[in-house]
Amino acid sequence: MEKWKYIDAHGHINSGAFDEDREALLALHEEEGVAQIIIGTDSKESAKAVLLADPRKGRWATVGQHPTDNHAEEFDMELYRSWLVKPEVVGIGECGLDYYWPESDGWPTGETVEKARQRELFSKHIQLARATGKPLVIHGRPTKGTMDAYHDIIEQLKSEGQGVVGDIHFFVGNTAVAKEFLDLGFSMSFTGVITFTHDYDEVVKYIPLDRIMAETDAPFVAPKPFRGKRNEPHHVREVYAKIAELKGIEPEEARIQIVTNCINLFKLT
Numbered sequence: 001m002e003k004w005k006y007i008d009a010h011g012h013i014n015s016g017a018f019d020e021d022r023e024a025l026l027a028l029h030e031e032e033g034v035a036q037i038i039i040g041t042d043s044k045e046s047a048k049a050v051l052l053a054d055p056r057k058g059r060w061a062t063v064g065q066h067p068t069d070n071h072a073e074e075f076d077m078e079l080y081r082s083w084l085v086k087p088e089v090v091g092i093g094e095c096g097l098d099y100y101w102p103e104s105d106g107w108p109t110g111e112t113v114e115k116a117r118q119r120e121l122f123s124k125h126i127q128l129a130r131a132t133g134k135p136l137v138i139h140g141r142p143t144k145g146t147m148d149a150y151h152d153i154i155e156q157l158k159s160e161g162q163g164v165v166g167d168i169h170f171f172v173g174n175t176a177v178a179k180e181f182l183d184l185g186f187s188m189s190f191t192g193v194i195t196f197t198h199d200y201d202e203v204v205k206y207i208p209l210d211r212i213m214a215e216t217d218a219p220f221v222a223p224k225p226f227r228g229k230r231n232e233p234h235h236v237r238e239v240y241a242k243i244a245e246l247k248g249i250e251p252e253e254a255r256i257q258i259v260t261n262c263i264n265l266f267k268l269t
C-alpha cells in the first residue's frame, strides 16, 4: 500500500463541484499518490461514489444518507445492501445526527419529529453495519455551544451498535466526548479547520495517534493556504502536517500511522 502516500479519509469528489474537471483531478491525485475515500450522502451521491471507486487507482466508496442533506428521500435499504456486497464499497455513511439548525430557522418539522426521523435513519445504517461488518462514517453536528448530537450518537451506538466500529468525521467535540468514542472503538478524523484555528489543538493532542485520521471533506473547508477556494482531496497533506505538528512528532511518522489507520479501519486492499 506504500503506493499511496496519503489517504483522504472523507471527501466528496463525486460532488457537482467537481463536474467540470473531475477526470483531470483524479489523474493528478493518482500521480501524486493521494488515495481517497469517496463518501455518499444520499442515493444519487452514493451511486456516483460507487461508480468512481477503483481500488487500483486509490479510490474507494462509502454509501449512505446524510441526516439532513436530503429530507425528501426515503432510505432504500435494499439498494444500499446491493452496493455493500461490492469490495470497493468499504463503509456505510455518511450518517448520523445533525442538530445544527440556525436559531432563526428553527427545526423544519419541529424538534421531536425531526430528531425521531434522524434517529430512525441512523438506526438503519447501524443495522447495515451490523449485517455487513463494514465501518460507519458518522456525521455528528451538535447545537451551537453544546455536545448534544454526540451524546445522542453515543447513546444510540451503545444501545443498537454492539460490535460496530467506524470514524467520527469532521470531529468538533471535546476530550470528554473523544474519550467516549475511543472507548467504543471509534476513530476520529479532522479537517482543514485545524490549520486555521486553535480550537481543536487540545483534542488532537489527546487522541492517540493510532485512532486519528485526516480528511478534507472536499469541496468544503479548504485548509491554509487554500482558504476560501474549493477544497480538493490532495489538500489533505496540510491536515497530515498539522496533526504531526500538534503532536510534536516527525511528519513522516504521523503520515505512515495515519495512512495505516485508514487502511485498517476500511480494510483497504
Ligand SMILES: [Zn+2]
Binding pocket: 010, 011, 012, 039, 094, 217
Ligand atoms: Zn462529508
